[in-house]
Amino acid sequence: MTKPKLATERVTLTRTRYGADGSPPEPVLCDVSLEVAAGEVFGIIGPSGAGKTSLLRLLNGLETPDRGRILLDGEDISGLDTIDVRRRVGMVFQTPALFPGTVGENVGYALEIADVPGATREAKGLVCLDRAGLSDDFWSRDALELSQGEQQRVAIARALAAEPEVLLLDEPTSALDPSAAARIVDLVGSLRRDLGMTIVFVTHLMEQARRICDRALVLVEGRGVEEGEVAALFDAPSSEFTRLFIQGRLDGGRR
Amino acid sequence: MTGYFELSWLDVVISLVLVGVLLIVSLVQRLGIGRGVFAGAIRTFVQLMLIGYVLKFVFDLSKWYWVLLMLAVMLVVAARTAATRDECRQPGRMRIAGTAIVAGVVVTMVTVVALVIRIRPWYLPQILIPISGMVIGNTMNAVSLTTSRFRSEMGHQRGQVEAALALGATSTQASARAFRQGMKAGLVPTMNALMVVGLVQLPGMMSGQIIAGVLSVQAVRYQIVVMYMIACGAAVGSLVAAVLVRRQLFTQRHQLRSEYL
Ligand SMILES: Nc1ncnc2c1ncn2[C@@H]1O[C@H](COP(=O)(O)OP(=O)(O)O)[C@@H](O)[C@H]1O
Ligand SMILES: [Mg+2]
Numbered sequence: 001m002t003k004p005k006l007a008t009e010r011v012t013l014t015r016t017r018y019g020a021d022g023s024p025p026e027p028v029l030c031d032v033s034l035e036v037a038a039g040e041v042f043g044i045i046g047p048s049g050a051g052k053t054s055l056l057r058l059l060n061g062l063e064t065p066d067r068g069r070i071l072l073d074g075e076d077i078s079g080l081d082t083i084d085v086r087r088r089v090g091m092v093f094q095t096p097a098l099f100p101g102t103v104g105e106n107v108g109y110a111l112e113i114a115d116v117p118g119a120t121r122e123a124k125g126l127v128c129l130d131r132a133g134l135s136d137d138f139w140s141r142d143a144l145e146l147s148q149g150e151q152q153r154v155a156i157a158r159a160l161a162a163e164p165e166v167l168l169l170d171e172p173t174s175a176l177d178p179s180a181a182a183r184i185v186d187l188v189g190s191l192r193r194d195l196g197m198t199i200v201f202v203t204h205l206m207e208q209a210r211r212i213c214d215r216a217l218v219l220v221e222g223r224g225v226e227e228g229e230v231a232a233l234f235d236a237p238s239s240e241f242t243r244l245f246i247q248g249r250l251d252g253g254r255r
Numbered sequence: 256m257t258g259y260f261e262l263s264w265l266d267v268v269i270s271l272v273l274v275g276v277l278l279i280v281s282l283v284q285r286l287g288i289g290r291g292v293f294a295g296a297i298r299t300f301v302q303l304m305l306i307g308y309v310l311k312f313v314f315d316l317s318k319w320y321w322v323l324l325m326l327a328v329m330l331v332v333a334a335r336t337a338a339t340r341d342e343c344r345q346p347g348r349m350r351i352a353g354t355a356i357v358a359g360v361v362v363t364m365v366t367v368v369a370l371v372i373r374i375r376p377w378y379l380p381q382i383l384i385p386i387s388g389m390v391i392g393n394t395m396n397a398v399s400l401t402t403s404r405f406r407s408e409m410g411h412q413r414g415q416v417e418a419a420l421a422l423g424a425t426s427t428q429a430s431a432r433a434f435r436q437g438m439k440a441g442l443v444p445t446m447n448a449l450m451v452v453g454l455v456q457l458p459g460m461m462s463g464q465i466i467a468g469v470l471s472v473q474a475v476r477y478q479i480v481v482m483y484m485i486a487c488g489a490a491v492g493s494l495v496a497a498v499l500v501r502r503q504l505f506t507q508r509h510q511l512r513s514e515y516l
Contacts, residue, residue, distance in 0.1 A: 060421050061508065061509075061510070062417060062420060062421060062510055062511070063510060064506075064508065064510065082508045082509050082510075083423050083424075083425060083509065084423075086420070086421055086422065086423040087422075087423040090421070090422070091421040093414065093417070093418060093421070095414060097414035097415050097417070097418035098415075098418075099415055099418075099419075109419075109422075110422045113419070113422050113423050113424045113428060114422075114423060155418075158418075158422065159421075159422065161422070162422060162423055
């Protein structure tokens with residue numbers, strides 16, 4: 001592979017678990033390495049609790065690994081300005097986390113954060129909506145009254161405001177019904193095709209990973225067990241875990 | 256002018272009947288605060304007796320270091336009270352409450368002593384202590400309301416705060432709404448006090464003189480100044496508290512430290 005767009009080198013993250021007062025910090029991620037090529041859709045797959053969300057948070061700079069490096073275009077992000085990294089690496093959360101107010105205010109806020117001058121915000125915002133598959137009519141609608149699928153699109157439009165080079169999507173379909181989920185999956189494909197974006201797509205659904213990812217990392221209990229072309233992962237899994245997982249026998253569970 | 260009705264110690268003891276009402280209500284309703292009622296009644300008695308002697312001592316000596324020591328004790332108690340009301344159990348809340356209260360009180364008192372009341376010597380205890388006490392008490396309330404509301408809003412809005420951070424917002428931008436809500440919650444009681452002062456409750460400085468039968472235009476003027484002082488103390492205290500809590504809640508790299516929520 002030529003120089004990866006985004007990579008991690010043996011990152012480790014430890015933290016105290018929720019509600020576990022006084023217990024020692026436990027590793028959430030352990031020596032995870034991955035390489036995402038420019039313009040590809042890279043999957044992170046694994047059961048819930050595997051550390052997928054935590055890994056995305058590291059890539060966006062919301063948390064800092066205890067050990068290991070994260071490289072953006074070959075540069076260690078710990079030496080870069082965090083705000084700058086987050087503009088270049090956008091993130092969409094599992095739940096849309098919209099701000100109270102209209103869709104326009106949500107996207108407008110993101111444009112303001114990205115230093116887009118007030119006069120051009122609406123025009124640019126409508127472009128972001130369009131890219132996320134929402135018509136102009138949505139601009140003045142109350143964001144929190146939209147359907148889950150529409151809210152997730154607004155979250156994507158908001159993340160597109162800073163014109164990121166990489167977009168991290170954390171199980172964007174997990175709260176959606178199958179048809180809304182399928183449309184989000186199509187949208188991800190078009191972002192890559194039309195905008196040439198590099199996309200990291202987290203999912204615990206094998207079908208989804210197979211449909212849209214070029215390559216993927218299988219994450220289990222905080223460790224990367226396998227990384228490679230999706231087709232190869234599915235056809236000839238090299239680890240026992242991956243084999244069971246793709247057969248759906250381990251979906252959502254723990255070993 | 257009517258006479259001054261003196262209270263004897265016996266009168267004070269008889270007034271315990273009133274606390275008895277509280278005790279009965281709490282027992283009948285099984286509120287489980289019986290011991291608190293006893294402790295409260297005794298503490299009121301002992302604390303006010305003691306403070307009477309302490310004040311008399313400080314007034315008689317009229318030495319700047321005794322006045323400052325007294326103010327320091329008041330500030331420590333206020334900081335501790337504000338800190339224990341802050342539900343976050345993390346270290347640093349005493350430092351935050353203390354710094355915010357001291358900032359609010361010092362800014363207010365220095366301004367007033369320099370520009371308004373101009374007492375000489377500057378530490379004249381008969382004036383400095385009661386006025387500082389009112390400013391400290393009110394600033395303490397503003398600080399504790401600000402910190403607890405700011406923290407709880409940050410907890411509720413955590414997803415939105417992190418969404419804003421992920422978009423490239425600074426910690427100041429991402430927490431702006433909760434910050435404003437915290438400060439507003441801290442300042443509303445003071446705003447209300449400015450609105451209704453004199454209409455519902457007569458402020459202490461005037462009540463004392465009314466009871467002593469010597470209400471003067473001076474007391475009214477003092478009271479007006481004190482009201483403006485508590486407004487200033489609350490504003491500075493609330494702002495400093497919110498800034499310090501925000502600094503505690505984020506790392507240098509604009510990451511939310513959720514363990515401090
Ligand atoms: N904020 C947090 N504080 C402490 N522990 C957490 C936190 N978030 C997640 N965890 C723990 O870290 C592990 C990985 O979680 P996560 O990254 O959310 O996994 P996934 O997204 O794959 O379901 C889980 O065991 C989870 O309980
Ligand atoms: Mg997750």
